[in-house]
Amino acid sequence: MRPFKFSIAGDPETAITTVSANANAKFLGGGTNLLDLMKEDVTHPSALINITRLKHTAIEKTDNGILIGGMATNSFTANHEKIRKNYPLLSMAILAGASAQIRNMATNGGNLNQRTRCTYFYDVSMPCNKREPGSGCGALKGMNRNHAIFGWSEKCVAVYPSDMAVALSALDAVVHVQGGSTGKRTIPFADFHRLPGNNPEIDNNLKHGELITSIELPENDLADHSYYLKIRERSSYAFALVSVAAAMSLDGTKIKDVRIALGGVAHKPWRAAAAEQLLKGRDATIANFKAAATAELSKAKPLEHNKYKVKLAGDAIVRALTYALNGAGYGIEAGLHSEV
Amino acid sequence: MEDQPKFPDLTDAERSALEELMPDEISEIITSGMKRRHFLKLFTFTGTGLLATHLLGIEQLMARSATGNPLPPTGIENGINVSFKVNGNTQQLLLDSRMTLLDALRERLDLTGSKKGCDHGQCGACTVIIDGRRVLSCLTLAATCEDREVTTIEGLADGNKLHPMQEAFIKHDGFQCGYCTPGQICSAVALVNEAKDGEASYVTNNIRKTGKAVELSDEEIRERMSGNICRCGAYPNIVNAIREVQGDKAVAQVWQFADGTI
Numbered sequence: 001m002r003p004f005k006f007s008i009a010g011d012p013e014t015a016i017t018t019v020s021a022n023a024n025a026k027f028l029g030g031g032t033n034l035l036d037l038m039k040e041d042v043t044h045p046s047a048l049i050n051i052t053r054l055k056h057t058a059i060e061k062t063d064n065g066i067l068i069g070g071m072a073t074n075s076f077t078a079n080h081e082k083i084r085k086n087y088p089l090l091s092m093a094i095l096a097g098a099s100a101q102i103r104n105m106a107t108n109g110g111n112l113n114q115r116t117r118c119t120y121f122y123d124v125s126m127p128c129n130k131r132e133p134g135s136g137c138g139a140l141k142g143m144n145r146n147h148a149i150f151g152w153s154e155k156c157v158a159v160y161p162s163d164m165a166v167a168l169s170a171l172d173a174v175v176h177v178q179g180g181s182t183g184k185r186t187i188p189f190a191d192f193h194r195l196p197g198n199n200p201e202i203d204n205n206l207k208h209g210e211l212i213t214s215i216e217l218p219e220n221d222l223a224d225h226s227y228y229l230k231i232r233e234r235s236s237y238a239f240a241l242v243s244v245a246a247a248m249s250l251d252g253t254k255i256k257d258v259r260i261a262l263g264g265v266a267h268k269p270w271r272a273a274a275a276e277q278l279l280k281g282r283d284a285t286i287a288n289f290k291a292a293a294t295a296e297l298s299k300a301k302p303l304e305h306n307k308y309k310v311k312l313a314g315d316a317i318v319r320a321l322t323y324a325l326n327g328a329g330y331g332i333e334a335g336l337h338s339e340v
Numbered sequence: 341m342e343d344q345p346k347f348p349d350l351t352d353a354e355r356s357a358l359e360e361l362m363p364d365e366i367s368e369i370i371t372s373g374m375k376r377r378h379f380l381k382l383f384t385f386t387g388t389g390l391l392a393t394h395l396l397g398i399e400q401l402m403a404r405s406a407t408g409n410p411l412p413p414t415g416i417e418n419g420i421n422v423s424f425k426v427n428g429n430t431q432q433l434l435l436d437s438r439m440t441l442l443d444a445l446r447e448r449l450d451l452t453g454s455k456k457g458c459d460h461g462q463c464g465a466c467t468v469i470i471d472g473r474r475v476l477s478c479l480t481l482a483a484t485c486e487d488r489e490v491t492t493i494e495g496l497a498d499g500n501k502l503h504p505m506q507e508a509f510i511k512h513d514g515f516q517c518g519y520c521t522p523g524q525i526c527s528a529v530a531l532v533n534e535a536k537d538g539e540a541s542y543v544t545n546n547i548r549k550t551g552k553a554v555e556l557s558d559e560e561i562r563e564r565m566s567g568n569i570c571r572c573g574a575y576p577n578i579v580n581a582i583r584e585v586q587g588d589k590a591v592a593q594v595w596q597f598a599d600g601t602i
Contacts, residue, residue: 006418035461039460100541102461235566
């Protein structure tokens with residue numbers, strides 16, 4: 001690891017001023033991704049400002065939802081009574097990610113800022129436009145079985161790895177940030193992460209020096225029918241090949257509201273807008289779920305080695321919606337073992 | 341061995357225990373430490389309970405040389421003074437800002453129980469407990485540990501009494517090469533507390549039900565231990581050990597010494 005200056009911030013203003021003054025400085029949250037990237041020499045900040053002692057760790061009720069602190073850990077958030085009761089989709093998604101040890105360290109703000117696990121990005125001897133703009137994309141014509149089927153560009157086909165963010169996308173979360181020239185601002189979740197376009201090195205729309213202070217979850221009536229399904233190569237502690245956050249509210253047998261977001265398929269959490277549109281107002285039946293999945297996946301553009309993801313994602317949408325419909329408990333017994 | 345490791349004097353109890361078990365080799369052990377053949381011999385001399393007691397004696401014998409005098413720093417860049425507690429002892433160290441907690445424990449405090457496996461957060465061999473929560477020491481900068489309380493495998497036993505999880509791992513042979521074992525045991529100790537506190541996992545049934553201790557099925561234990569990888573595949577025995585500590589019933593031991601070896 002290359003040398004860097006380390007400091008601890010006691011308040012957000014100090015943290016923001018210190019990072020803003022140095023284009024090569026970074027906030028250090030749980031460090032579970034940042035430290036790894038520094039060890040691999042993918043990133044080499046000249047200064048780290050530890051922000052885990054800042055007070056943005058609470059989870060509190062607001063007039064129209066819940067605010068979760070940017071510095072709260074993933075474990076704390078997933079297990080908080082308010083989240084488990086009202087946003088079980090978020091709890092499930094967080095608990096599907098990484099391991100207990102990592103969730104105990106990782107912060108909510110840091111989770112949103114984690115970077116792709118594309119092997120070409122991680123291997124500094126390979127070309128990668130995300131790591132080194134202009135160097136090319138090793139994955140486009142290389143081994144791309146884990147890569148994007150939606151929204152990619154010739155410059156980058158990497159996928160975004162967070163499970164938590166897929167649920168936040170479905171829940172229409174809002175990111176609260178502080179710093180920069182504007183002081184404080186809010187970013188709707190759909191606008192937080194970016195598609196690669198010509199600048200894949202920019203993962204999201206945070207500006208240098210901006211700090212995620214909290215994430216707002218608007219109130220909804222989706223809790224009774226929600227499910228986070230994660231498909232991976234081993235049953236735990238692996239990144240998703242494809243994941244689905246599915247939630248709906250019902251009016252009798254009809255679908256009043258429905259949210260579907262996919263992980264592992266694009267440069268950002270992929271909101272399945274076509275599928276949602278098809279399902280709204282229709283009966284909650286497996287036939288309709290299948291039609292919705294087909295509509296969404298008809299727009300997929302797989303690469304050479306990841307055509308399997310098209311069928312996998314379609315099947316996963318149907319399965320996740322079915323579990324969500326059944327209110328099928330949340331967990332392996334009620335969910336993954338039941339027939340669809 | 342040209343450089344013989346220095347060991348402190350044995351207590352009377354330790355000396356008599358060793359003399360009783362291995363009268364021929366006691367002097368060699370005292371001068372050159374515990375070797376594998378001593379270990380194997382000890383193993384054949386003793387039953388499981390005895391083995392546990394004596395392993396602890398040896399472990400403490402080895403560990404004692406490590407406390408009190410942190411190793412001096414070398415080649416520090418952007419030095420940070422850190423004061424934190426490790427296994428109940430306050431430590432004050434001047435550290436390179438790049439140093440991970442794992443390296444500080446192993447290289448500066450000589451606490452080599454926590455193992456460096458992948459060094460990238462993928463294997464769990466370096467798991468320690470900070471302020472009651474299990475974390476990966478390879479992804480923790482030591483500089484972030486100011487005022488924290490760190491517990492490593494060396495700090496789990498209570499004096500001469502092994503932690504119940506350590507005893508259960510021995511009873512159920514929850515290790516083969518043993519390299520991942522310290523991290524597994526730290527993880528398992530924290531896991532039991534997490535379940536008691538009602539914390540959910542991805543496989544917990546009905547995550548919306550809160551406030552109740554979670555009963556650990558084998559499925560739950562496997563999911564919760566999935567951050568600790570064991571290449572030998574000692575998993576079934578590890579699950580048995582954790583079930584034993586978490587539940588109130590003894591779990592049957594699936595191995596025993598062959599006839600005639602004791």
